Amino acid sequence: MKVVFSDTQRAHDPQMFLSSGAPKPCPEKPARIEALLSGVRKLDLPVIAPEDAGMAPIAAVHPARYLTFLQNIHDRWRLIDGASPEVIPNIHPGSRLDGYPKSAVGQAGFHMTDTSCPISGPTWGSAYASAQTAIHGAGLVLGGDKVAYALCRPPGHHCFPELAGGFCYLANSAIAARLLQQAGRKVAVLDVDLHHGNGTQGVFYEDPSVLTVSLHCHPERFYPFFWGYEGETGAGDGEGTNLNLCLERGAGDAPFLAALDRALDRITLWGADTLVLALGLDAFVGDPFAGLAVTTPGFSQIARAVAGLGLPTLIVQEGGYLCPELGDNLAAVLAEFM
Template identity: 55%
Template sequence: MKVFCAAERQKIHYPRSFLVNGAPQPNPEVPERLDRLLQTAAPAGHDIAEPSDHGLGPIAAVHTPDYVRFLANIYERWARIPDASAEVIPNIHPDRRDASYPLSAVGQAGYHMADTACPIGPGSWESIRWSANTAAAGAHHVLDGAPVAYALCRPPGHHAFTDLAGGFCFVNNAAVAAMVLRGDHERVAIVDVDLHHGNGTQGIFYRRADVLTISVHADPVRFYPFFWGHAHERGEGPGLGYNLNLPLPRGAQDDAFLGALDCGLESVEAFAPGALVVALGLDAFEGDPFGGLSVTTGGFGQIGQRLADLGLPTVIVQEGGYLCDAFGDNLTAFLASSDAARDAFR
């Protein structure tokens, strides 16, 4: 399997803190995540490839011009504010999305950032842009005939809406990959297996019938992202019936996760897409620091196998998963089972 990653560029972004229950804590979305996953993938025989620069086109296909301009320029503008924080962190949020668009850096930070978990520092835009290039490269590789590609995106993306960052995410890499695949396929499915609901992905495609969005995640009634990810959210307008949320109780183990995934994959088969995007979070693991679900390392192998059994051209896009002893083992299990299942399918 080819693994796309612009490692040195994607590691420049280094957020230092985020708020947990109102208190500053070290931000777990650190460059070491990428190093650990690369150290896992290379010895397993996967081919590590540097993505090409696809420019802003793949990002602009998903995100608004105002938002792209904000991401590209906000750090330099913020740094000119007297006594501002070292990273861009919002301190005000509008109560609606149809509010007037502010001119100030402080106002735009509040408009474009849903929470305090995605600080923007001096090298953030470079890493964000190359994370999107990684997703685009994986999708182009699949369009060129590869059965599967792994886009080792960092920072992650599935909490990012068209004009809103959140939850460590800035550009929605899964949506970037899906839109590249839409260039050749009439219908594309996205299956998100991260611990947290892929609320940004849902929001981007919520009124569309060409991209089916499915998410298996911890029930948001008492878990991030709280306001999205509930089972009754099925899409709107032309997209009604093209979004499926499968929330699980806290602590759910392999059987419950796989049962929900099987339900979601039945919808994928009924949708008959030409290609698949997998938003791969490794944070549903029983030992992950966020502690929401209890999927085992073997469980990740079964998740990979079930997704590969669909027999669809697939782009695997890295989302969450945080540093713990089995972090790399979980990726190994997922990718190995995915490869084995595809070999049997062929």
Template identity: 60%
Template sequence: MKAVFDDRQWRHDPKHFMANGKLLPSPEQPARIEKLLSGAREAGCTMQGPGDAGMGPIAALHSPEYLTFLQNIYTRWRRIPDAGEEVIPNIHPANRSDSYPRSAVGQAGYHQADTACPIGEGTWEAAYWSAQVAVTGADLLAAGERAAYALSRPPGHHAFGDLAGGFCFLNNSGIAAERLRMRGLRPAILDVDVHHGNGTQGIFYDRDDVLTVSLHADPVRFYPFFWGHADERGAGRGLGYNLNLPLARGTDDDAFLKALDTGLARIEAFGADVVVVALGLDAYEGDPFQGFAVTTPGFGRIGAAIAGLGLPVLFVQEGGYLCDELGENLTSVLTGFEGA
């Protein structure tokens, strides 16, 4: 399997994270890259860098207003007297239809959903190349590869068309799916991260040309709280093209795989001819977020089940945070898929 990564993705190094009112180190550390690279190599992946497809594939899903913000906000923020080292919002609009402010502080509140997506000096560059990694992975599939792995970091599935959140800035999995659709394919996005892919859902919610399926911890008491419930099925032309499968905290291998069967059946019913897997490894029993109890062998079973679709698959890295087994869990997914 070919794997794609760019060294410029190291440049995003977030310092700020808040949980339950307490300041903590960000779980989305650059050190994740080392473990994921090791896991990909252990799975036998051949590493390569991405091409540069420019802004087109990114702007196909993200508004020019938002992209202008991401590219310029750090420089603008540093002009504020006594500003912090990172762009962190402290106010948010009550409604997305509220007026658009001119100030950097106001725009940060408009375009950043929470305090888990601080923007530093290297954030835009890293996010841009993270998206290009996903685009290159999509192009590999369009050129005939059976599977590819995109080590996209920072991750992307919490990013809406004009809103960052949950460590995410550009929706890498969505960008890849749209790239495949533009190449004449019929993509489904399967999100197996422990957190609901709310940004992905939001981008495609009223569309019928991309199916979105997400397995995740029930958001009634888990991030992102406001999205990911079972009754969210899509809207307009997209009604019936979004499937949420919220699961109880502590879900183990067998229960996760049973729900996965439901998701895979929906992908078959959609008539997909390519699948983008938003690959969160934070469903692991030892992940810092402690949402599910999937084991390392369980990830191999997940990979094998996805392979059972018989479709080309692009694995795009989402969550999965620092623990000793992070790389092993990636190896398990990819070898499970390859060996099926």
């Protein structure tokens, strides 16, 4: 198994986000990288840098207007008298069908769903490198690798085509899945993050050729709140190609694995020939977000079951925040694919 990682991902260092109305230090910090790499080192896996595939694979998911916003908004924001050091929205449209403003403040509100994706000078470069990491991993799978791990940071599964949110700026898992789809693969995306993969769902919600499945803490009382309910099954031609499996807060290994059985049955019945595993490690019992209670042995069981599908698999890193066991949890997952 090859591990794909770009050092450029370290530069993005968000300082603040709002949680329940209170400013708090952002938990999506560069130190996550070193913790994850410690898990890679436990298994002595080779780490390679991604090649630059350019904008085309990213633009296959994200419209030009949004990409222009991400690349330029921090410089524009700095011209505002008294603006915060990081781009953080303070106003949002009632609907993204409303007018599109020219104002930097208005565009920030239009393209950012919440305050947990602050944009600083290095953000675009790190997000771009994170997407290129996923793209290179997809290329490895297309080239015949049975499994590859893309250490993507910042993560991507909360990002819609034109909407950043939840620490996510580019939809890494969806970008990789789109590349695989365009190469003729029948792709399933399985998201096992603590939080619902709302952005990934949004990318493919009307697409009948990609199956999206997410296991997550029930959104009635947990981020992202407005997406992730079991009634969301796809729309239009994509009806029936989205499955959300909600877990009660505090659920541990047994209920998670039971839901996973349902997810894997759906993927098998759908006939996927390639899998994108959106790997969140924040379902861990000791994760700072404290939503679910999966153990380190539980992650081994999850990975063993997913690997049992026997599909070519790209593992894309999503959440999982700083705790002493973060690297151990990653190693527990990757070991089952070796």
